Amino acid sequence: MKLRYALFGLATVGMAYGFSWALRMPADAVQGESARIISVHVPTSWLAFLAFGLTAVFGLAWLATKRSKLDHLAAASAEIGVLFTALALITGMIWGNATWGIAWDWGDARLASTAMMFFVYLGYLALRRATPDATQRARRSAILGAVGALQVPLVYFSVNIWRTLHQTQSVRPDGASMPTETLISMLVNLGAFTLLYLALLVWRTDQLRIEETYLAKTSLAPNAGTAVVPPKLQPGS
């Protein structure tokens, strides 16, 4: 509980500081004011990758150890990842509309692969809801989480593999193709959003643990087999 509040406190301060940096960074020579969206678009995209990557790690760790906490961590991470993927798509569409004059293009590799990743993880959440047995749910979602995470490098490198509308990475090992203030703004927001992810992960994992404990204790798990009683047939009827 204390860890959650500490992380939320740090994330809130960091996000406020990050927002102030987004206001201070210079407007881009080509894109103008709309380039400030980088301070929110890149952190949300990064968190989508981090969240889905960790979903796979926690899921595989569950397959190896069968510790329920790892399954809860995987589920919480996937849920938060879906939220941040949606935000990456929305902020990207707003930025695209301002820069390219078009909000969406199915012909763009980054846009299409991100949308595909978003739908796969919506499926992951649906699969968890559709499986009442805890062990079966953990096993099925761990496998889907591991397979789904293969999309993370695909989405990340899609801009290099298929040169379409979306620009390539702005930060590479050989340097960043942006002014220092823009890079600082992006990194401050990236750090703050990562703290936010950790706070949400701790909170949601705790809730999932309580949910499962409560459901197991009171047998509230949806199970048609226990509710449906076979009819008693009378002889001659």
Added chain:
Amino acid sequence: MTDPAVLASFIATYLAVAGYVGSLVWRDRKQREQR
């Protein structure tokens, strides 16, 4: 910073995060009632 696209991006992000946090608070409350 008066660019509506920039404002829309930041507002959408903060609102979505606030909405998710709100849903967690609601779930916490519901769990306390059930226990």
